[in-house]
Amino acid sequence: MKERYPHTVKREKRYKLIACEIMFREVCYLLSQTPNVVDVVFLEKGLHDVGEDKMKAAIQAEIDKVDPQIYDALLLGYGLCNNGVRNLQAKVQMVIPRAHDCITLFLGSKKRYGEYFTANSGTYYKTSGWIERETGFIPQGSIGEKLGYRATYEEYVEEYGEDNAQYIMETLGDWTKNYKKMTYIDMSVGGISLGNAESYRAISKREAKDLGWEYEELKGDLRLIEKLINGDWDEREMLVVPAGNKIIPTNDDDIVRRG
DSSP: OOOOOOOOOOOOOEEEEEEEEEGHHHHHHHHHHHEEEEEEEEHHHHHHHHSHHHHHHHHHHHHHTTTTOSSSSSEEEOOOOOTTTTOOOOOSEEEEEOOSHHHHHHHHHHHHHHHHHHOOOSSSEHHHHHHHHHSSOOOOOOOHHHHHSSHHHHHHOOOOOOOOHHHHHHTTTTTGGGGOEEEEEEEEETTEEESSSSHHHHHHHHHHHHHHHHHEEEOOOOHHHHHHHHHOTTTTHHHHHTTOOOOEEOOSSSSSEEE
């Protein structure tokens, strides 16, 4: 009797991905390319403004919904992010890039980010996600809400005029004084940009000019996010945390460890 199924079908992995919404376009593109089955939840960019405890609580709440009987692993589309991932734990193995923040993920490696950061202190970064999500959700209790910060300098100029905009920024503590350069990271694939790159460039250039900053563009690199989603978890770049273990900051080049 002829075998009905002569070939063994390889079972692809099934992952749950929890990621910051600023990576929406990049993640969606990579999900369309991966052989794995990946279910994704995007959390608000504003979580970065609410402090470590509230950010951690929000991510942990999503982690607790993950069924270990369904998924082979839980993927975190975050860096250390001001310790917002400290002590997270799951009932299934977790994987997180060894990155201080999302800029590392957009530049493709902690080495590249470290080199650029060292040579370009005082740099404010922009990507499609930062621009698209910049004036959206401001969580209750966030630093932005407490200070009344809900717009860019450019938007304050448009609404209140240049003199008033300058006064507002000074009243808010003038966060701009810590920066002197704007760097736009172009996350294109094969020469095709994800989203309206010309608009993003124009916005970034205009804000840099208004603030009196230098402007530069960098080519982004999807390799770290791609490695995370595809299950290519090199220990030098990814931390794999067994079920029940926690993510612990290391304060060294490893960035995070299991504990």
